[in-house]
Amino acid sequence: MGNDIADKIEKAGLTGRGGAGYLTAKKWREVAAAPGEKKYVVVNASEGETGLFKDIFILKNHTDALLKGVVLALDHLHAKDAYFNLNKNYYREVGKKLEAAIKPLTDKGYNIKIFVEDPSYIGGEETALLNAIEGKRTEPRSKPPYPSMSGLYANPTLINNVETLYNVACVEDGSYKKKRFYCITGPKGRKSVHHLPDDWDIEKILKDTDNYPKFDFFVQIGGGASGTVCDQDQIKGKLATGAGAIEVFDKKKTDPRKLLLRWLEFYQKESCGKCTPCRAGTYQLYEMVKASREIPWPKMFEVLETMEITSFCALGRSVMEPIRSYYSNVLKLS
Numbered sequence: 001m002g003n004d005i006a007d008k009i010e011k012a013g014l015t016g017r018g019g020a021g022y023l024t025a026k027k028w029r030e031v032a033a034a035p036g037e038k039k040y041v042v043v044n045a046s047e048g049e050t051g052l053f054k055d056i057f058i059l060k061n062h063t064d065a066l067l068k069g070v071v072l073a074l075d076h077l078h079a080k081d082a083y084f085n086l087n088k089n090y091y092r093e094v095g096k097k098l099e100a101a102i103k104p105l106t107d108k109g110y111n112i113k114i115f116v117e118d119p120s121y122i123g124g125e126e127t128a129l130l131n132a133i134e135g136k137r138t139e140p141r142s143k144p145p146y147p148s149m150s151g152l153y154a155n156p157t158l159i160n161n162v163e164t165l166y167n168v169a170c171v172e173d174g175s176y177k178k179k180r181f182y183c184i185t186g187p188k189g190r191k192s193v194h195h196l197p198d199d200w201d202i203e204k205i206l207k208d209t210d211n212y213p214k215f216d217f218f219v220q221i222g223g224g225a226s227g228t229v230c231d232q233d234q235i236k237g238k239l240a241t242g243a244g245a246i247e248v249f250d251k252k253k254t255d256p257r258k259l260l261l262r263w264l265e266f267y268q269k270e271s272c273g274k275c276t277p278c279r280a281g282t283y284q285l286y287e288m289v290k291a292s293r294e295i296p297w298p299k300m301f302e303v304l305e306t307m308e309i310t311s312f313c314a315l316g317r318s319v320m321e322p323i324r325s326y327y328s329n330v331l332k333l334s
């Protein structure tokens with residue numbers, strides 16, 4: 001093993017923090033090795049899922065470290081061109097600060113641009129965001145080819161989440177301590193971001209951050225739409241680690257029908273409409289729950305199973321997870 005940045009990243013065991021958990025060093029090497037004169041870095045700051053707000057925290061509070069991560073990526077690829085993919089609410093909050101921090105890098109010959117888009121969940125899917133930057137419809141592409149081989153304008157492209165690039169800067173300067181950012185929506189709906197060891201379980205995180213409820217509760221982990229739902233007795237131990245988002249729910253005060261409608265309304269709104277199973281499925285699910293007094297579980301699972309198998313991208317396939325886990329882990333209906 002040599003001493004370049006990819007080796008340091010590998011040694012630190014860094015994995016992507018955008019959800020897929022892909023090995024960061026592997027991705028960097030793939031793009032570096034891909035044939036092509038022109039290469040790009042794209043910073044995914046779309047963060048379009050409810051319950052996630054760590055990227056905006058990093059953008060605001062660690063702007064320079066994040067940009068250092070971008071420059072390390074560009075230098076590794078012998079490239080100059082990078083895009084920040086920022087939803088317009090985030091641009092309003094941090095656009096000026098980011099532009100000011102980019103300016104000295106422009107003077108050094110880097111070409112770092114901010115692409116502003118409407119907030120959307122699908123806008124964070126890596127190929128959908130490439131389409132958006134190219135001025136096409138914000139919908140996913142078929143994979144392969146993967147962006148590391150053929151990404152922005154068909155050139156090899158390194159797409160990393162904000163937190164991943166921040167971590168790279170910490171790895172480079174020796175300050176990386178195997179921590180991750182957690183977005184917590186606590187017992188009273190209070191939102192907070194914490195930087196804590198990545199091997200803590202949910203129970204420890206909630207207790208340490210003063211978010212452990214005094215009432216019976218359950219949590220949704222990993223995101224306020226696609227995240228897995230766990231009961232109070234499932235938040236201890238190894239399986240309950242690694243979630244970048246935790247939302248606490250009061251068991252007695254949560255109406256199952258209203259919770260389902262919250263998830264399904266989100267998915268129906270966010271479906272990009274490219275494929276029928278997701279476009280029609282999210283609509284049908286929302287309408288069938290809205291129209292029924294009793295939740296029509298068997299009919300819902302029929303639709304969800306079809307969506308899980310036949311949807312074109314992860315958005316349609318992920319609708320099952322919160323509903324199935326809530327059904328089994330909290331309502332204990334199976």
Ligand code: SF4
Binds near residue numbers: 139140311314315317
């Ligand atoms: S699964 Fe949904 S979001 Fe994904 S391509 Fe199909 S319609 Fe679009």
